[in-house]
Amino acid sequence: MEKKILFANIDDPGQPEIDTYISKGGYESFKKVLKEMKPEEVIEEVKKSGLRGRGGAGFPAGMKWSFVPKDSPKPKYLVCNGDESEPGTCKDRVLMEHDPHLVVEGMAIAAYAIGANHAFIYIRGEFDHPANQMRKAIGQAYDKGYLGKNILGTGYDLEMIVHTGGGAYICGEETALLNSLEGKPGQTRIRPPFPAVEGLYACPTVVNNVETLSNVSLIIKNGGEWYASIGTEKSTGTRIFCLSGHVKNPGNYELELGTPLSYLINDLGGRVIDGKKLKAIIPGGSSTPILLPDKIDTPLDFESIAQAGSMLGSGGVIVMHEDTDMVWVARTLAHFYMHESCGECTPCRQGTKWIYDILSRITFGEGKMDDIDLLLDLCDNIDGKTICPLGDAAVIPIRSTINLFRNEYEYYIKTGKPLVNNKFMSFV
Amino acid sequence: MALSTESIDAIKEAAARYPHKKSAILPALTIAYRQIGYLYDDLYIEVADAIGVSPNEVASAATFYTMFPKQKVGKYLIQVCTNISCGLMGAESLKEYLLKKLNVKEGGISEDGLFTVVSVECLGSCTTAPMMQVNQTYYENLTKEKVDEILNDLREKG
Ligand SMILES: Cc1cc2nc3c(=O)[nH]c(=O)nc-3n(C[C@H](O)[C@H](O)[C@H](O)COP(=O)(O)O)c2cc1C
Ligand code: FES
Secondary structure, X not given: OXXXXXXXXXXXXXXOOHHHHHHOOOXXXXXXXXXXXXXXXXXXXXXXXXXXXXXXXXXXXXHHHHOOOOOOOOOOEEEEEEOOOOOOOOOHHHHHHHOHHHHHHHHHHHHHHHOOOEEEEEEOOOOHHHHHHHHHHHHHHHHOOOOEOOHHHOOOOEEEEEEEOOOOHHHHOHHHHHHHHOOOOOOOOOOOOOOOOXXXXXXXXXXXXXXXXXXXXXXXXXXXXXXXXXXXXXXXXXXXXXXXXXXXXXXXXEEEOOOEHHHHHHHHOOOEHHHOOEEEEEOOOOOOOOEOHHHOOOXXXXXXXXXXXXXXXXXXXXXXXXXXXXXXXXXXXXXXXXXHOOOOOHHHHHHHHHHHHHHHHHHOOOOOOHHHHHHHHHHHHHOOOOOOOHHHHHHHHHHHHHHHHHHHHHHHHHHOOOOOOOOOXXXX | OOOOHHHHHHHXXXXXXXXXXXXXXXXXXXXXXXXXXXXXXXXXXXXXXXXXOXXXXXXXXXXXXXXXXXXXXXXXXXXXXXXXXXXXXXXXHHHHHHHHHHOOXXXXXXXXXXXXXXXXXXXXXXXXXXXXXXXXXXXXXXXXXXXXXXXXXXXXXX
């Protein structure tokens, strides 16, 4: 069901102002941790909540924080990931635009918990408005004494910096993000060492998604147990799902984890447009396998979606109706991964281009029947053979469309025309 | 010198914010391209001087990031998202409409020097598709009427 905890105040136009935020109890959690809690206790509370990362992989947040070595003499850093470039995803932007202090407070608490005196938020370069909202909120927090030196007389110092990127998808991957934050090209690093040990400027660093960190002040305020009571046993809390594509009411909806996909698409989304039949769903951003309509009752939680053969990913739910040409879907996404491959690993750099070329050939009516197996072969030669998971992600839509819609590829190759002609392709 | 004093000051201020000034390269490139419109080799030297790093370091970052235009574009750079969610809602036809209406080729500059139209990957606006970004501003849930209005406004502003 819809449950607005992150979105509790999202419709209040005054919310980005610090006085409004404070009048609703804002920054009380940060004050509480500074005055009453040791960093370990904060980590413990977050562990208790069961909060898992919202950036894609779903790693437990409290556990990640506990990997930061306490005895390291080096400075420690917190980095909030606001790169948001997984196709189909646009939720972090909403939080940054409409409730920026929720993000700032979450970052401040996390920084305190890991012993960082510097916190960065990396925002994709195109997000000018969200970055301005964050800058304004951070400025207000400094003015109120919630950031800066000797915060509220507790002796804790925290500087918070907005960093804007240069429009590269790969910079959402945490090690590429760190390189980018250091002023370098956004190429990925081999792990280990993991960022918690050797991250920004080779110092211990925690990278968390915007939505992940936005939950933190709520967990401190209401307790880890409260948070764990929402959602399912292993997938606690809520998530913001970005519903896009062929539905009547697209939008960002915050749901209790475990809510059926059908509730999102039919009840909130108002079903498929124009009374068309549902054909396919990408449940967690472009890097997650396609689900067929028979999976529409799958509960939206990490485990159930995995069982259905896909992933919760970044929360981008993309709905496609019967008039969607699945070879076009594959080619569109192949173009994306080719464009965004950072070029570091040969299988990804060359393979994504090759895949795109073959798909283009098919859509230009020059495909050969062997092309389908050639595509699958290329996928095998990329998957698991690159430094970062961009390569693994790139093959997912290709395999997924071939597995589920092979007949559409075959028809295209035989006749030079799509089996289904995208009939939605006009905005006018 | 192509960079204005304001830009140089803003770059220096950015560099002072970071524990290591090299981190200011991307913010500095953002400041530079927003002032000039695009990036080019000699500009990297100016940016590097303002931060206090080597021009090579600036160039290697600048060339990696596709968001910074590397050649002259119209006063209004129109970026149409043609990725999946926008594509499902008619992004290709939106782009065709813009190209025809402005009488330009993709990536070219309209005769009045005002417009360049390019297609880009997902801009994080998927639930409000189709959409386009004009310089820094997002325009969402586009219809033909809206696009006409936006173009008229921009033309009037000149
Ligand atoms: C290719 C690629 C792109 C990614 N893009 C993003 C992104 O845009 N935003 C994000 O928060 N995480 C992204 N991630 C995941 C990050 O690497 C990292 O796991 C995440 O920021 C950790 O935060 P979390 O534990 O709070 O989810 C991406 C990963 C990969 C492999
Ligand atoms: S697909 Fe167009 S903004 Fe995301």
